[in-house]
Amino acid sequence: MENEEHQEKWQIQLRKGALELVILAALRGRPVYGLALLRHLQRFPTTAITEGTLYPLLDRLKRDELVSANWVQEGESRPRKYYQLTPKGERKLAALSLSWHQSVTDINSLLAITADTDLPNGGS
């Protein structure tokens, strides 16, 4: 029980740190409106966030000029606010992706180390 709680907390921390990367990645290549973005993220167990997390984060990304937004009305449907990456957002996505892949590679390497693997000598 305690283990499950701890794992859940760890999962929340991990998601919190990766959320900006997740949103930028989800917006790559095409404009997406809030509800579609939310449902897209909710398809994956580790990126399933709530409305109350998504919209303030989009607002911050917009203020940081990583995304731009504009209202679009298609036919008879309600107007929707579409978000898309700005050039600055694309550069940020590339930098965060690189950092993420590096972290995953490093952690995978650490996980693959077995007890009989020689560690580097701390002295010289």
Add this chain to the structure above:
Amino acid sequence: MISHQPIRAYMHALASQLGKLQKADAEEVIREIESHIHEVIDQAEARGEDLDVAELLAGFGPPEKLAAQYVAHIQNGAPPPAGFRVIQSVKQTATRGLYYSMGAFGYSVAIALVLLALAKIVEPSSVGVWSVAGGNAISIAWSGSPYPEAQELLGYALVPLALLAAAWCAELTRRVLRVLRRGLS
């Protein structure tokens, strides 16, 4: 049939919590969230499904908590745009100037009050609080020629009162400086 009353109540509460934002920004937040809610309702109605409005609103969290996330950057202070380091420098200079002026003023007043209390002990007849101008004014003075015709009001009670006022003034100054110091870091 979906009840719109909880939605109206939620949006009303949210709007009232977004007061710190500029009007246009607050309206934009409201418009986007309303758009999301109504689209979810439209989709549920088109599928002939019952929608749990309370559950939908719960996804946004309490209105005050949601609003707090939108206004946090105002309270924390948004970073200056790139290329505006000069403005930041001027802002910091103003804060530093205010910090030292406030410190000098507040502690000077506190020291003056302590001196007043000590002077009352050393020269009780020259220091005091007098009612002058026919009772229309109060004079706190340390003078070689006080107001002989006027009545001194406090007597030795001036000593503890002046010391209390000095302590209060020093504490107030310390607290103000602590707040201003955050602006300097």
